[in-house]
Amino acid sequence: METIDNSIAVLVRNINPITKLLIVFCLGIGCLIYPLPFVGYGILCLLVILGILIGQGKQVLKLIAGFGIPVTLMLLFIQGLYSPKNITMIADFGFAQMGLEGTMYALKISSTLLIFLAAFYLMLQTTKNSETVAALTQSGLNTKIGYLILASLNVVPQMQRKVKVIQEAQESRGVEISGSFIQRAKAFLPLIGPVVLSSLTDAQERGMTLEIRGFGINGDKPTSYIKVETTSLDIVLRIIAICFLISSLIPRLL
Amino acid sequence: MTSTLIQVSHFSYRYNQESEVALKNVHLEVAAGEFVAMIGANGSGKSTLCNALVGLIPNYFVGYSEGRITVDGKDTASVSVGELSQTIGLVFQNPFNQLSYTADTVAEELAYGLGNRGVPRDEMFSKIKKIAELMQIDELLDKNPLELSGGQVQRVALASAIILEPKILVLDECTTQLDPIGSEQIMDIIKKLNESGITIVMVDHDMERVAELADKVYVLQHGSIVLGGTPEEVFCSPQLAEFSVSPPDYYEITKNVIQPGYREKDFALTESQAIALLQEVLYEDRNQEPQA
Numbered sequence: 206m207e208t209i210d211n212s213i214a215v216l217v218r219n220i221n222p223i224t225k226l227l228i229v230f231c232l233g234i235g236c237l238i239y240p241l242p243f244v245g246y247g248i249l250c251l252l253v254i255l256g257i258l259i260g261q262g263k264q265v266l267k268l269i270a271g272f273g274i275p276v277t278l279m280l281l282f283i284q285g286l287y288s289p290k291n292i293t294m295i296a297d298f299g300f301a302q303m304g305l306e307g308t309m310y311a312l313k314i315s316s317t318l319l320i321f322l323a324a325f326y327l328m329l330q331t332t333k334n335s336e337t338v339a340a341l342t343q344s345g346l347n348t349k350i351g352y353l354i355l356a357s358l359n360v361v362p363q364m365q366r367k368v369k370v371i372q373e374a375q376e377s378r379g380v381e382i383s384g385s386f387i388q389r390a391k392a393f394l395p396l397i398g399p400v401v402l403s404s405l406t407d408a409q410e411r412g413m414t415l416e417i418r419g420f421g422i423n424g425d426k427p428t429s430y431i432k433v434e435t436t437s438l439d440i441v442l443r444i445i446a447i448c449f450l451i452s453s454l455i456p457r458l459l
Numbered sequence: 460m461t462s463t464l465i466q467v468s469h470f471s472y473r474y475n476q477e478s479e480v481a482l483k484n485v486h487l488e489v490a491a492g493e494f495v496a497m498i499g500a501n502g503s504g505k506s507t508l509c510n511a512l513v514g515l516i517p518n519y520f521v522g523y524s525e526g527r528i529t530v531d532g533k534d535t536a537s538v539s540v541g542e543l544s545q546t547i548g549l550v551f552q553n554p555f556n557q558l559s560y561t562a563d564t565v566a567e568e569l570a571y572g573l574g575n576r577g578v579p580r581d582e583m584f585s586k587i588k589k590i591a592e593l594m595q596i597d598e599l600l601d602k603n604p605l606e607l608s609g610g611q612v613q614r615v616a617l618a619s620a621i622i623l624e625p626k627i628l629v630l631d632e633c634t635t636q637l638d639p640i641g642s643e644q645i646m647d648i649i650k651k652l653n654e655s656g657i658t659i660v661m662v663d664h665d666m667e668r669v670a671e672l673a674d675k676v677y678v679l680q681h682g683s684i685v686l687g688g689t690p691e692e693v694f695c696s697p698q699l700a701e702f703s704v705s706p707p708d709y710y711e712i713t714k715n716v717i718q719p720g721y722r723e724k725d726f727a728l729t730e731s732q733a734i735a736l737l738q739e740v741l742y743e744d745r746n747q748e749p750q751a
């Protein structure tokens with residue numbers, strides 16, 4: 206998590222993780238339900254602006270460009286040209302015709318994906334994992350499941366660190382780890398064995414650690430160092446998120 | 460009057476997939492407040508014994524055990540490791556595997572065991588502050604535990620065990636990642652904890668340290684306790700070399716410098732003993748044969 210300390214970033218960081226999850230969920234699902242894709246792109250713009258305001262603009266744009274543009278193009282190609290729903294044709298490329306229905310569908314799916322992605326990314330960047338899990342357990346999530354979520358989230362950086370250590374060791378023994386793809390693959394393959402094997406020992410020892418720290422001895426009533434507050438801002442945001450979700454239903458009901 | 464806190468009665472253990480036993484008929488007692496050291500070659504069963512003392516054997520590891528271990532009156536086989544952890548704490552070698560992997564900061568890490576015990580949040584703060592000062596990790600409290608150096612994580616691992624205020628602390632080679640000065644600091648802290656009444660069981664390869672700190676020393680070989688007693692009894696034993704253990708350097712030095720039988724006690728085990736002995740001898744020599 207990067208720490209950028211403008212007041213908006215601080216404000217966003219202090220929002221209850223449950224509120225953030227609810228917003229991510231309501232925005233994504235709302236856009237999926239809402240018949241036209243333009244709401245989705247409007248919200249995406251708002252998310253980018255929010256990203257810029259909290260100093261994450263570049264990363265959010267990168268995410269959208271790197272993932273969103275290829276996926277959108279692919280969806281447009283498949284759905285726009287070949288969807289069986291296509292009735293109204295809007296363009297003719299010779300080898301295929303582009304249909305309005307498929308195009309709209311593709312745009313909606315891609316906007317929904319992008320909103321989930323961008324919103325979730327912003328949430329991760331402004332929330333500590335442990336806070337999210339603390340908030341979830343405080344609102345009734347089983348502590349064992351909470352532990353599983355957290356520990357899995359932390360496994361990736363741990364593995365990366367281990368690979369780096371072994372790579373450095375190999376490099377110091379003269380193994381070439383940069384260069385062509387083949388060269389790198391050759392250097393990487395022998396790493397898998399040690400990393401997996403040591404991960405097994407790691408798993409056993411980490412299990413020991415949990416036992417000797419008394420994981421689960423107090424039943425489902427552990428206390429937490431982290432206090433997650435629900436402020437009036439959280440309440441307002443939650444109401445707005447739910448209203449958005451409900452409002453997306455209205456055009457369907459009319 | 461001293462009371463027995465740990466009673467290991469003819470305890471044997473074999474890990475599930477191993478053909479050799481890792482512990483063979485181990486029998487020992489630890490009195491409350493004692494400082495016990497366990498030494499022996501790699502693979503002699505020291506860590507296995509540590510795991511058995513805290514109940515991980517037989518409750519967590521899969522294997523076959525015989526005999527019985529009681530800790531503070533509780534049979535380790537009939538209570539959970541978690542329950543036993545209220546009495547006996549363990550710090551083992553690899554500090555990175557002693558993190559909970561649920562904490563974003565060192566302070567949260569220290570609070571983890573407290574949280575499991577249901578310690579109220581406002582009590583956590585004072586405990587964390589106290590332990591951070593003791594272990595000299597104040598500056599690390601807001602750092603991510605995954606981004607610390609080996610020595611720093613080792614301090615955090617120790618702090619996470621000590622913060623739970625166990626009656627007994629089992630330390631299995633817990634300073635291997637620390638530099639000599641850091642390791643010295645930790646030993647000073649452990650010594651103080653022992654003086655404040657906490658029983659210590661320590662596995663260590665530094666014989667000078669063992670001789671300095673331990674009340675009792677046990678030597679393990681192939682899973683058996685082959686020698687046990689005060690540091691003096693153990694390190695002066697003629698059998699010691701057979702068990703792949705060498706006495707503290709001070710012993711070798713004083714033994715080699717001072718002629719056998721020259722004094723009633725012609726050896727030293729610790730630094731301070733060696734200094735005192737050598738000064739005494741040199742001073743006497745000077746008096747007897749004054750130089751012209």
Ligand SMILES: Nc1ncnc2c1ncn2[C@@H]1O[C@H](COP(=O)(O)OP(=O)(O)O)[C@@H](O)[C@H]1O
Pocket residue numbers: 474475476477481499500501502503504505506507508
């Ligand atoms: N988790 C384990 N599973 C199987 N065998 C083990 C395990 N841990 C240790 N052993 C075996 O038990 C014996 C004693 O090991 P250990 O207690 O680690 O010795 P020490 O700590 O004195 O070096 C060794 O032969 C070792 O291979």
Ligand SMILES: [Mg+2]
Pocket residue numbers: 505506507631
């Ligand atoms: Mg060991």
